[in-house]
Amino acid sequence: MQPVVVAGGGLAGSEAAWQLVRRGIPVHMFEMRPVVSSPAHRTDKLGELVCSNSLGSDRDDSAAGLLKEELRALDSLVMKAADAHSVPAGKALAVDRERFSRFITDALLKNPLFTLTRREVTEIPARPCIIASGPLTSPALASKLQTLFGQDYLYFYDAVAPVIELESVDMSVAYRRDRYADGEGGDYVNCPMDEQQYQTFYEALIAAERIPLHDFEGKAEYFEGCMPVEVIASRGRDTLRFGPLRPVGLNDPRTGKRPYAVVQIRQDNAEGTLYNLVGFQTNLRWGEQQRVFRLIPGLEHAEFVRMGVMHRNIYVDAPRCLDGCLRPRGMDSLFLAGQMTGVEGYVESTAMGAVAALGVFSFLNGLPQLQWPAESAIGALLFRLKDATNPRFAPTNANMGIFPPLDEKIKNRRERHEKILSRGRLRFLQFKANNALFFSEPGEK
Ligand SMILES: Cc1cc2nc3c(=O)[nH]c(=O)nc-3n(C[C@H](O)[C@H](O)[C@H](O)COP(=O)(O)OP(=O)(O)OC[C@H]3O[C@@H](n4cnc5c(N)ncnc54)[C@H](O)[C@@H]3O)c2cc1C
Incomplete structure (x- = not known):
């Protein structure tokens, strides 16, 4: 043979x-x-x-x-x-x-x-x-x-964002809504932040420990369109609020008000049990990811089934x-x-x-x-x-x-x-x- x-x-x-x-x-x-x-x-x-x-x-x-x-x-x-x-x-x-x-x-x-x-x-x-x-x-x-x-x-x-179990999200804080859609309900689950919560999260994120990129992973052109969330954050205090954490069109249905910033999570498996943090591809150390991302309102007890990674x-x-x-x-x-x-x-x-x-x-x-x-x-x-x-x-x-x-x-x-x-x-x-x-x-x- x-x-x-x-x-x-x-x-x-x-x-x-x-x-x-x-x-x-x-x-x-x-x-x-x-x-x-x-x-x-x-x-x-x-x-x-x-x-x-x-x-x-x-x-x-x-x-x-x-x-x-x-x-x-x-x-x-x-x-x-x-x-x-x-x-x-x-x-x-x-x-x-x-x-x-x-x-x-x-x-x-x-x-x-x-x-x-x-x-x-x-x-x-x-x-x-x-x-x-x-x-x-x-x-x-x-x-x-x-x-x-x-x-x-x-x-x-x-360039993967962390994935969490939906049932570990505190839905008394988070709410479903798609951007610019009327009323509650939708595909996205939104975690709203006020200014103080944003500030705390932002400071923790930019100070968190990152995994050093290997030489063979360092080519910036590969990261086009999927910049690590901590790199976006380190470009200025408000870059996230105008990027992945943009609150426009995501008013909290319980208050009718627009939050200061919003982290969105999106369905990741067919059963709808897993959700990923939208725009949160990251190169933070795994322990740091859990520590920092649990500062997001609604995700305090998030169960991570997959951590974010960025590598060749x-x-x-x-x-x-x-x-x-x-x-x-x-x-x-x-x-x-x-x-x-x-x-x-x-x-x-x-x-x-x-x-x-x-x-x-x-x-x-x-x-x-x-x-x-x-x-x-x-x-x-x-x-x-x-x-x-x-x-x-x-x-x-x-x-x-x-x-x-x-x-x-x-x-x-x-x-x-x-x-x-x-x-x-x-x-x-x-x-x-x-x-x-x-x-x-x-x-x-
Ligand atoms: C840098 C890095 C670190 C990782 N660390 C971990 C970790 O700590 N824990 C973990 O669970 N997973 C880790 N992974 C993910 C993954 O589990 C491993 O990469 C794992 O070794 C993948 O197994 P594999 O057999 O698919 O590839 P490999 O084990 O990489 O085997 C591929 C083989 O193919 C050979 N090869 C490549 N091209 C050719 C070619 N053209 N002709 C002939 N031979 C070729 C290579 O020399 C290599 O021996 C890591 C991945 C990377 C890239």
Whole structure:
């Protein structure tokens, strides 16, 4: 059998290769390091962690924990490496990064079905292939992807505003109204500020600690139209009031008066449970984001499911470009994997490596593509990659807001989350039982 090409040996590429070779499918991986380096990688190892050594929460009462469980059920190489080389980090799964990536590299290299060539991929291969070249895909390959998807559908930067749970917004302070619309009601939820509240918020915002931009992220032209909120603020006390916090046309229906400034939040998922802070793309440190944005009236107890980020990140507009199985629309044997599919995070990227591999496996065996249950963590991530509600797609991580709502209404948050996760667990088990061929051990019939 002709080997499947895997372009990129990061987390997703390594996971994808593993999932294929353990199913008897030969893989030819092309990894450009160390011949060509990415701006963030430091070693020539497969599965290198570019930044933090934490793979996030491993708690069974979290979305990230459920995602890890599902990957373990798939015999994930990345999870094996993490479990074998974990270091103490409370409820998070942190690893000894050097041993972690060595474990992944060794496991792949010793598999007779695996071949590694250290070379940059500059063309999209014409045979069954998984592109897993990551958020820092080399410019030559990125330009080929841009040609494939079109200029408007491949993003080079993530400039994302924080996302919060709507139910954590204090609606006795905030109100629904669309700009210039009559009366109450509308798509936007507005958080009004008086002059004193604005002043307090403004001072906290400009003094808050920022994440330094890497050299490769510093090009201002990429930030056109999506300037970090703290940078807009630092241009003058009133720039926000004439920009994203403009109160015109947003009179508070309870007082009939125009607030001094208004922060608007807008629906971010199809279910309407998550909202993003409009115009609040930010480069503040995550802890600082929570501290400062909770000064906004109505958001004092906001639950953040995703923090704002601004960094180099090549990813596709998945809902408009991919077919739900990680293939560019209209293509049957080309799959994307990892962060570039529109997920964010080490484990999420890994999961999209596994999904792509199982997609290739189905394709090569003439089987229909798997329908991952939307209630499972992997299925919920895939569902988000199909959700075209938001005109400007932003990458997503595993959080409680990505799951479909329960049929029943449960007020208690913890209880509701438990129910959502146990439903996910059950649906994943059923999915596994119904697709035994994909979950069998190597050598099993
Ligand atoms: C600077 C930065 C910091 C991040 N920090 C974190 C963090 O702390 N925690 C977290 O959960 N997530 C983080 N992420 C997000 C994401 O989880 C990681 O980027 C993750 O490594 C993505 O996995 P991947 O497999 O998609 O890409 P990668 O792990 O980056 O793997 C891609 C691989 O493809 C190779 N490659 C690129 N182009 C080519 C080519 N043309 N030909 C051949 N090989 C190629 C690269 O060398 C690399 O080995 C960060 C992202 C960035 C950019």
